[in-house]
Amino acid sequence: MNNLRRKALLGAGCFSLALIGTAHAGGLERGGYNIDLLFDPAPVAGELSGTYVMPERKIKNAVDTDTSSAFPPPVTGRGGGDLNSRSGSADDSESYFVPRMGIKVGVGDHLDCMGDYSQPWGIHSAPGLNWAGANSNIETKIESENFAATCSYKMDAGKGQFRFIGGVFYQDISGFKERLVQDFTGFPVPFTGVGRIDLEGNGVGWRIGAAYEIPEIALRASLVYNSEVDLGDVTGDVDLTQVPGRGVIPVIGTASMPQSVEFKVQSGIAPGWLAFGSVKWVDWSVLQIVNFCAVGAPVGCTFGGPSFVTSLDLLYRDGWTVSGGIGHKFNDQWSAAATLTWDRGTTTGLSTQTDTWTVGAGASFSPTKNVELRFGGAIGILTSGSVGVVTDEDGIPHGTDVSYDFGDDLVTALSASFKVKW
Template sequence: MNFLRVKALLGAGCFSLALVGTAMHPAHAGGLERGGYDIDLLFDPAPFATEAEATFVMPDRKYKNARGPGGLDLGFGTTADGAEDYWVPRIGGKVQVVQGVDCMVDYSQPWGAHTAPGVWNGAFSNMETDIKSDNYAATCSYKMDAGKGQLRFIGGVFYQKVYGFKEDLVSPLVPNFGGTGRVDLTSSGWGWRAGLAYEIPEIALRASLVYNSKVKLDNISGTLDLTNVGGVVLPIYGSTQYMPDVVELKLQSGIAPGWLAFGSIKWVNWSVLQSVPICVVGTPAAACVTGDALHSAQITSLDLMYRDGWTVSGGIGHKFNEQWSAAGQLSWDRGTSHGYGAQTDTWTLGGGVAYTPKPNIEVRLAGAIGVLTSGHSGTVAGENGYVAGTDASYDFGNDLVTAISGGVKIKF
């Protein structure tokens, strides 16, 4: 294989996965996923590399035919917005410590959700929910020669903070629907990752399999504010929960001079998040469980009722010359909602370009458009006799989601 072909393949391989993935993944992911986990920077061949990127996601989910408790039309409105626009930032740096050993540190926001339907027939269930996260990670790898390529062992740790609030209607008798209650919660925990990768740089081949552990949240705490309905602010806590573990297989290979094919399969254990019971401080932990009124001391709950998520994607990248490259990708994401919630299957098409004005600088711009498929949200039976969705039911059609993303990488 001649040098020009090698260089073209490597050029395509360096940009394509990060280029399209930046806009694609937050645009369609299920559960609470936003930026997810990404360690692609670790594979950059430069001794030192740093990158920063941001994605703006615009989901256009609409609720319709909404009903309140017992299927009643409460007269508050049968339609509402089902999702809000949001940003997903990421910044990281990678360094070759010694020959064969690379390490990276990064900040990201892997999880999040924001809905603000306001005053509607489902207001007793949700007027606004906003969940955010901060993730600080350190990941290293050791690579060694193996056959025609190199085998890489990957390991790392991350510290994660998850926090947010939920506001819903407690009493409609307060003027201007001001009779609301608000729950504020925060928690944090540690996780780890491990994986393997095999690379043949001459043909831009890379296969990686990475496992990211669960994050145990056993310190969930916050407040329940009932002052708008004549109550007080109560200190509260939630029972131990876990953010999901994730397994992702990524593949890429040069297929012709300047051309690269790539794809991935990802499983996320979202079924670990069902209903989060919330209790007043002082309630015994054994009583703070999800269940019916006779078997639970919860004062309220955060109902998610997820099933596991699967994401499958594939695409093609091409390097036109030393300055310009482009890539496109198609993805399918299995919805994590199954009867409760509005996270159904999503199909997303994305593409982007990369401009390299100098060998050590790369500027990326990407976009994506997808279809959020239709469905219905109602009651779903969970564990211990608990039933979610009794406060609201609604339909939703096939809606659009779009995203734009930009980023810059500098390497030496």
């Protein structure tokens, strides 16, 4: 097999090997979007992959900054009582698994189409009940499902081929949050004082892009735009049955998942060697304060308004992810890649999502020309910061319930995938 052919084969899998370096990004990003399977040169290719991410974010120096208490507590109140006798530290993050599956089919010499399932967005924070910030968060979990269809049309252009890319996707977002509404410690009442909100919404998005490839030198450059997904009416319930005199309140709000743009490039740089990199922007600033108001209320849903029940206070800023790496093909069966990734944190002071630096490495094993196994690992640093009061563009303060710090923490990940080609 000649060296140019080796570089072409290496280029087909390197981006997938590098994905685990971006497995723990800012905002609500989890698996993100990935259409690399669309570029596989085989007439038919199917892939199943999974990544297990283990962040170890730890909270310290937590202080309950809103110790107010009322009985019965107000529906929109944050105080919950004085929790400063509880621990000032907590484990904030939970490990999670990110699956992905897809199949790509070539139709003639010019058209390729791919269908895939993924979980692009998600978050799981569970510091628990016994810390000083339980009036802000006991557990928050958001999950997503994404079903997509993407096609490309390619044509000869110069020494290579140019592709037009387009597709649509459907997303379902669901989740819950629990916090302490009222502390009943020391009171002989059969109530926990914990409130919970459950939410769900869905919407449709689209993507468009272009790519240029020269397979003989493993060159590929692609630019893909993914649209915002309007979730329409996000509906759910606020359950206050663990607070005396309260019940279940149906609520409604509006939210959108962010648009994004990603540029990727790779090229053979020597026989059997490949360099690759990517830059991605995600419009996380679309998620600021998400208000939820009582269903059927006669007035608009504004923060603190007559129908206001609760809110998800995010105040995210836009996210940027920059990744680069190098790969090498040792022989017809084995190749490997290593990456370095920087992800700009999306927090403006209300969460622990600061900058992340990650180093990843992976290997690819092809026992036959029709089967490919990939596996890898990553280790990274979640940089330090603090959480406290942040004022939004309308001059309204948020984060008045708790303040805390966090240091440089560790995140690790393991990934594996199985691809079959016909």
